[in-house]
Amino acid sequence: MSSTTIILFGFVGLFALILLQVPIGVAMMVSGAAGFAAIVGVQPALSMFGGEVASSFASADLALIPIFLLMGNFASAAGLSTDLYRLADAFVGHRRGGLALATLGGCAGFGALCGSSLATVGTMHRVAYPEMLARGYPPHFAAGTIAVGGTLGILVPPSIILVVYSVLAETFVIDLYIAALLPALMAVAFYGAAVVLYGMTRRAAMPAGPRLSGAERLEAVRQSLFVIALAGLVIGGIYAGVFTALEAASVGAVLSFAAYLWRRGWRRAEAFKLIGDTASVTGMIYVMVIGASAFNYFVTVSGVADLFMAAVNATHLPPWGVIALILVVYIVLGAFFDEVATMLITLPFVLPLIVSWGYDPLWWGIVNVTVIMIGLFCPPIGLNVMVMHGLVRDVPLRRMYLGVLPFLLADFLRLGLLVAFPLIATWLPAALR
Amino acid sequence: MNTIDAALRRFAYLLAAAGLCLLFLNAIATVLDVLGRTLFATPIDRLSDVSGLIYILAAACCVPAATAQMRHITIKPFEERLAPRPYAALEGLAALLKLAVWAVLAWQLWAHAAEMEATHQTLSQLRGVRVAPFWTFVALAMSFNALLEALNLLRFTRVALGAMPPDTAAPAESAEPANML
Amino acid sequence: QGPVTLRYATFLPPGGLFTKDDGVMGRWAKSVEEASGGEVKIQILPGGTLGAAGRNPGAQLKLVTDGIADIAFVIPSTTPGRFPDDNLFGLPVSDSAAEGSLTFWKLHEQGLMRGYDDKSFYIIGLLVNPPNVLHTKGPVKKVEDLRGLRLQASGAEQQELIRALGATPVGTVSVREAAEAISRGVVDGTPKDWLALHSFRIADATAHHVNIPMGASTIMFALNRAKYDSLSPKARAAIDRFSGEPFVRMAGKLFDEYTDAKHKETVDDKKRQVITLPPEERARWDKAMGTVVQDWRQRDATNERLWQAFTKTRAQVRGELGMK
Numbered sequence: 001m002s003s004t005t006i007i008l009f010g011f012v013g014l015f016a017l018i019l020l021q022v023p024i025g026v027a028m029m030v031s032g033a034a035g036f037a038a039i040v041g042v043q044p045a046l047s048m049f050g051g052e053v054a055s056s057f058a059s060a061d062l063a064l065i066p067i068f069l070l071m072g073n074f075a076s077a078a079g080l081s082t083d084l085y086r087l088a089d090a091f092v093g094h095r096r097g098g099l100a101l102a103t104l105g106g107c108a109g110f111g112a113l114c115g116s117s118l119a120t121v122g123t124m125h126r127v128a129y130p131e132m133l134a135r136g137y138p139p140h141f142a143a144g145t146i147a148v149g150g151t152l153g154i155l156v157p158p159s160i161i162l163v164v165y166s167v168l169a170e171t172f173v174i175d176l177y178i179a180a181l182l183p184a185l186m187a188v189a190f191y192g193a194a195v196v197l198y199g200m201t202r203r204a205a206m207p208a209g210p211r212l213s214g215a216e217r218l219e220a221v222r223q224s225l226f227v228i229a230l231a232g233l234v235i236g237g238i239y240a241g242v243f244t245a246l247e248a249a250s251v252g253a254v255l256s257f258a259a260y261l262w263r264r265g266w267r268r269a270e271a272f273k274l275i276g277d278t279a280s281v282t283g284m285i286y287v288m289v290i291g292a293s294a295f296n297y298f299v300t301v302s303g304v305a306d307l308f309m310a311a312v313n314a315t316h317l318p319p320w321g322v323i324a325l326i327l328v329v330y331i332v333l334g335a336f337f338d339e340v341a342t343m344l345i346t347l348p349f350v351l352p353l354i355v356s357w358g359y360d361p362l363w364w365g366i367v368n369v370t371v372i373m374i375g376l377f378c379p380p381i382g383l384n385v386m387v388m389h390g391l392v393r394d395v396p397l398r399r400m401y402l403g404v405l406p407f408l409l410a411d412f413l414r415l416g417l418l419v420a421f422p423l424i425a426t427w428l429p430a431a432l433r
Numbered sequence: 434m435n436t437i438d439a440a441l442r443r444f445a446y447l448l449a450a451a452g453l454c455l456l457f458l459n460a461i462a463t464v465l466d467v468l469g470r471t472l473f474a475t476p477i478d479r480l481s482d483v484s485g486l487i488y489i490l491a492a493a494c495c496v497p498a499a500t501a502q503m504r505h506i507t508i509k510p511f512e513e514r515l516a517p518r519p520y521a522a523l524e525g526l527a528a529l530l531k532l533a534v535w536a537v538l539a540w541q542l543w544a545h546a547a548e549m550e551a552t553h554q555t556l557s558q559l560r561g562v563r564v565a566p567f568w569t570f571v572a573l574a575m576s577f578n579a580l581l582e583a584l585n586l587l588r589f590t591r592v593a594l595g596a597m598p599p600d601t602a603a604p605a606e607s608a609e610p611a612n613m614l
Numbered sequence: 615q616g617p618v619t620l621r622y623a624t625f626l627p628p629g630g631l632f633t634k635d636d637g638v639m640g641r642w643a644k645s646v647e648e649a650s651g652g653e654v655k656i657q658i659l660p661g662g663t664l665g666a667a668g669r670n671p672g673a674q675l676k677l678v679t680d681g682i683a684d685i686a687f688v689i690p691s692t693t694p695g696r697f698p699d700d701n702l703f704g705l706p707v708s709d710s711a712a713e714g715s716l717t718f719w720k721l722h723e724q725g726l727m728r729g730y731d732d733k734s735f736y737i738i739g740l741l742v743n744p745p746n747v748l749h750t751k752g753p754v755k756k757v758e759d760l761r762g763l764r765l766q767a768s769g770a771e772q773q774e775l776i777r778a779l780g781a782t783p784v785g786t787v788s789v790r791e792a793a794e795a796i797s798r799g800v801v802d803g804t805p806k807d808w809l810a811l812h813s814f815r816i817a818d819a820t821a822h823h824v825n826i827p828m829g830a831s832t833i834m835f836a837l838n839r840a841k842y843d844s845l846s847p848k849a850r851a852a853i854d855r856f857s858g859e860p861f862v863r864m865a866g867k868l869f870d871e872y873t874d875a876k877h878k879e880t881v882d883d884k885k886r887q888v889i890t891l892p893p894e895e896r897a898r899w900d901k902a903m904g905t906v907v908q909d910w911r912q913r914d915a916t917n918e919r920l921w922q923a924f925t926k927t928r929a930q931v932r933g934e935l936g937m938k
């Protein structure tokens with residue numbers, strides 16, 4: 001068989017398996033190993049599995065994931081999101097759309113304790129949704145704000161998806177976290193601007209809350225001292241240099257657990273459920289990463305990257321044109337496939353192309369996360385919107401997508417700026433080096 | 434049959450809890466190491482050796498939990514398009530493939546453990562500690578993972594054959610969203 | 615039938631001494647390809663393109679013995695226990711890559727290095743890195759300056775040397791994380807050779823360098839044995855001709871040349887302070903580290919036997935290379 005035939009079979013097989021409802025990680029393992037076996041041999045392909053699993057299990061970088069998950073789950077169960085929400089509300093609640101702004105602020109703050117977007121949606125929904133309804137926000141807009149704010153969970157460090165990217169793209173996770181900082185601030189600002197602009201057109205829908213006195217604000221700060229200290233310690237510890245990423249995660253996990261014990265006491269059933277969730281998500285991610293690695297073997301020995309690069313160069317398109325095309329494909333595929341799977345499958349041949357044009361892999365990581373964020377609430381299938389719909393059954397899905405529309409525009413603008421000015425992501429890591 | 438199924442799934446939970454507790458204890462040790470190192474210039478010697486082992490054990494303990502709860506990232510184009518029994522047959526087919534993959538993984542990890550034993554590999558600082566037994570534990574955990582998938586396969590087969598109601602095919606936890614995002 | 619391709623896959627980045635075309639493996643590949651009359655072709659795949667195992671230094675030998683890659687850059691200390699005698703070179707006992715590597719090879723030929731008689735791989739060559747020297751963020755001029763400093767350290771010998779000098783070894787920070795950890799103040803410095811100082815970007819985080827040998831690590835280039843056996847006699851002869859001692863001599867010399875160039879570059883850099891300790895101060899450092907050597911020799915009888923053979927072989931190598 002020629003290598004082009006093997007490549008064709010490999011990719012067709014991969015997509016066929018995924019469509020037959022085989023988990024994406026397993027589909028990548030099977031097609032990757034089959035392709036590798038066709039080129040190198042069956043025995044090496046078999047023992048590749050042992051080596052891949054052993055190396056992934058032993059990876060200190062991947063071990064960050066269960067620790068971050070523990071930290072996020074305990075922080076959520078401890079109700080730390082409430083403190084952050086109240087704090088943000090105390091300072092911006094009196095503006096038009098203030099409670100929506102506070103929700104976004106709470107999401108960003110909670111994102112500093114939690115590496116997952118779904119968990120951020122889950123925990124912020126409990127706090128913010130009832131309050132926004134009580135103050136007269138339209139339900140679809142309230143739900144949309146939370147679904148969108150939740151995406152900050154994967155951009156504001158720590159972030160599970162950034163850990164996975166750092167492992168597969170071989171970049172330092174701390175560098176990635178630093179690279180994510182300005183884009184995260186930008187995301188919060190743009191979402192905030194979307195709220196304010198939307199509020200100008202729908203004045204009745206965005207009531208302002210009462211203005212709090214200085215003493216009341218001080219009280220809100222006092223109430224949230226612990227959570228500020230925790231987020232500050234974890235993020236500040238990473239940036240200012242007391243710990244490594246793993247040490248920061250450990251400190252965060254231990255303190256979140258302490259907060260959980262302090263606030264809720266020891267509840268065996270609940271703790272057991274948190275642990276079960278953490279374990280299954282961890283196991284799921286390891287399977288995904290092992291699958292991506294196995295597929296990577298096949299991509300490497302088959303020379304797909306070279307073929308892809310040659311094909312792209314033959315089009316004579318400028319780099320930005322190709323990048324725009326790739327991003328459009330990612331977003332369109334995200335509508336019926338899955339952004340993360342798309343990123344993982346294409347990374348071994350797209351990243352070398354991006355790097356060959358002199359772009360920084362850190363920047364591509366942030367671009368990828370931004371695309372994933374858009375995919376999380378972009379119709380027709382946005383995971384965060386679906387989850388939010390599951391939590392608030394009374395808002396129809398169609399209305400809910402209407403609620404995220406202003407934010408969608410903000411995100412497309414942000415993605416465009418990030419692509420046009422890679423410095424937004426690469427400047428800070430370079431400056432701090 | 435159902436009692437065995439429930440007991441093994443329960444055991445997957447216990448295993449995961451044990452692995453994560455180990456990881457959590459390691460996190461506490463890491464915090465103490467940071468404090469000792471920065472405040473008293475006395476880090477915990479050889480912690481990196483022990484941590485390295487704990488990462489391996491914790492990861493191995495978590496994989497069966499995902500299988501027990503049927504939580505893997507899967508795109509489900511047929512979920513609402515097929516009748517329950519043909520759908521269960523399709524899920525059974527996927528489970529069969531997963532079972533084959535987990536079995537190969539377990540088999541290769543046994544081989545890995547045997548190689549560690551044959552080449553006398555130890556920890557890097559605690560040179561008296563052989564790593565082979567720990568890898569044997571990993572191979573056991575992955576074999577258990579394959580066993581759990583066999584149980585999943587059995588459930589789907591029974592649903593497909595009409596011996597079990599469709600709504601009992603998946604454990605309750607798998608209905609909740611689980612995603613790396 | 616076209617040439618047989620041997621895949622040399624490594625986690626090392628492209629463009630380095632062990633991956634570039636005019637580097638160690640590039641030269642070896644060119645010689646072997648020519649001598650085989652085009653029967654073998656060596657493909658260099660740098661940058662850990664083979665999955666998680668490809669990026670895991672400890673998995674490199676397994677990649678070769680399992681036939682996933684044909685040739686690998688192996689750091690024997692990453693599979694502790696498998697090559698138990700390599701830790702000898704973790705002590706401050708060799709002054710250059712040429713000297714250390716040739717000594718290592720001759721000890722192997724005498725059958726004294728356990729683990730290398732394994733028949734599942736063919737040894738292209740064995741190397742000892744140029745000695746590690748101390749790189750720190752702040753100035754260090756005498757042994758007392760080390761008190762209270764935290765130094766990133768990999769391997770038990772390096773940690774003991776650091777402890778013997780009065781500093782605190784930090785093993786929870788990996789080599790890959792060392793630069794970050796120093797620039798952030800998690801640790802204050804690390805012992806590395808002059809090449810690693812730059813390739814791991816530790817130079818970005820340190821400005822003070824003490825030219826004191828503090829041990830080294832070993833390297834093996836391994837080739838899958840079954841693959842080697844399957845080659846034609848002509849191809850095998852080509853590999854034999856440039857492997858073993860010829861490889862060790864070529865690689866050791868090149869390693870030292872690269873290291874010297876990087877050393878000179880570092881000395882010439884006005885922003886850096888490279889110091890060589892005055893003799894009486896140097897003696898104090900050597901005395902402190904000497905206790906670690908003593909401990910190692912006394913640990914078991916095998917160590918002492920190896921030590922005796924080692925000092926004899928090293929003297930012979932030093933004589934041959936025209937060293938002191």
Ligand code: NA
Nearest residue numbers: 111114153158
């Ligand atoms: Na986050």
Ligand code: NA
Nearest residue numbers: 334375381382
């Ligand atoms: Na989507």
